[in-house]
Amino acid sequence: MREFKRLTPYREALRLLLDDLSEIPEVVEVPLDEALGRVLAGDVVSPIDSPPFDRSAVDGYALRAEDTFQAREYSPVELKVIDEIVAGEESGARVEPGTAVKLMTGSKMPEGANAVLMQEMAEREGEVIRVLRPVAPGQNVAFAGEDVKKGEVILRKGQVLRPQDLALLKSVGFKTVKVKRKPRVGIVVTGDELIEDFDEEALKAGKILESNSVMLKGLVRQYFGEPVFYGVVPDDEEAIREVIERAKKENDLVLVTGGSAFGDKDFAHRFVKLLFHGTTIKPGRPIGYGERVFIMSGYPVAVFAQFHLYVKHALAKLVGAKNYEVRVRATLTERVPSQLGRHEFVKVWYEDGKARPIKKKGSGIISSLVESNGYIEIPEDSEGYLEGDVVIVVLY
Template sequence: MTTLYPMLSVEEARDRVLAAFRPLPPERVPLLETLGRVLAEDLYAEMDIPPLANSAMDGYAVRAADTAGAGPDHPVRLRIVHDLAAGYTTDVPVTEGCAIRIMTGAPIPPGADAVVRFEETERDGPWVQVLKAVAVGENVRQAGEDVRRGALILPRGTEVRPPEMGMMAALGHKEVLVHRRPRVAILATGDEVIEVDAPWQPGKIRNANSYANAAQVLRYGGVPILLGIARDDVAELTARIRAGLEQGAD
């Protein structure tokens, strides 16, 4: 039996619909407005992250060679020459037999190549007793360890989630180029449909579908345009559809 309207499988219907889709034009928006949006540009790292070698632990910046053989029964005694908090740098060098008290995130001072954790030391006035030897680079986050300058971090087409937003902030992007949100017109049809706040009448149903569909549009990043209810009339249907197009529906 032949028909003017042959049936399509779900897959065929979906493929036909998707074939008509094209990426929407880009727009530059503030960082906080990018959640759920899709990047329209490649984002590269313009600097190393971290930008400087820094301490991964609270402790003492030392020369690893000075801690050789250190242990609970034979600690190594180093002179504390400076305190260094996160957010600050120092020109005070770590020389042989010395240490700098350092906090997590503070840049490694000149001359130091390792950090001994507080838990592996004992403070003795202007001295520190090191109870465990450390290797070169131990408890140190190297410059560029997380991200290398020039690396492609987020390619275009990436959906922005909280981790991506945090990375863009770390890279210094206050505004980002993303694809515009699709504007979706929603039209309810039928003589039996009434507005949600209208008094119920026998044979009528409230316009629940428009709001359920609008919620789906919002959930997946679109902008719903509610066109109201069109009666079972060709002229009214045509007018409502034209109104949706005039309001910028995609």
């Protein structure tokens, strides 16, 4: 009877793995347009104040707020318009008591003025505007450095870039951004029973349609990597040894599915010096890792759990990504028992503050993944959660 001598506790295995990997040093500079979802390689400092000076936030009239404090609809205040400028121009005039300067959105505030009346709110007659209501000091003015200050860190290393992050970079003058090179992730799928194309006869005879590769490619893409698929390799010791060697050379990380247990044909784990083999996670216990290679299960659900519990964190470490998970609080709609000594990965459907555990079991049951949108983790020392317990759901 061959089994794992010892199951490495989940957290211990994760630490071994993360300690073994280091952030990839390569940085690539990409146009902002191609940077969505990429991971920022270093802190970004603003080269300018933004806005670079006090400016109007609207089209309207720059004025002295104090001139308008007595303005009422039945007794408007009249101001003389002493200058009119268009967008991108600057007024040389100084706003003295009783005067105003017409300007556009983004125009530099003229000297003397401390507020802007929106154009739509002014009644204009020749050189005069009538103000019907008081304007507060600072109203409709965007102050210099109000958005970001020169020298300020505006984005931090590890940020996964979103549309608004790109806008901020652009607004202070950047057209490119330095991001981490995408880690190359070799994917090797092993198993004599696997076929790639639909074949009713073969399925009847016991073959299985291989689905791990398309899933892993998608997961690798979601978590910053570039997948490289090495195809389905038969359960042949030499073939597996050869492809693992090659994939190791050509990639930052290698994922091998199948061959992680101790069947007669489980070869993959023999060709890697493993830091751990067999951990307390459920499903997915027979996972091994060493030399940047993961030896994973053959079952899609186990592979999915192994990816989220281990591989995802490895990829985040390689690129230095922060905040790469969406973790939300939820109330369980029913109890979830868990085996002591196992770190359980429980699929749930999260909606409106509630997490409903997906009951379908079995590591071949891909539909259970499809019916879920997140997972909870139940550590080794817990027998599970009760209905109504508040848990953390990681969304996917």
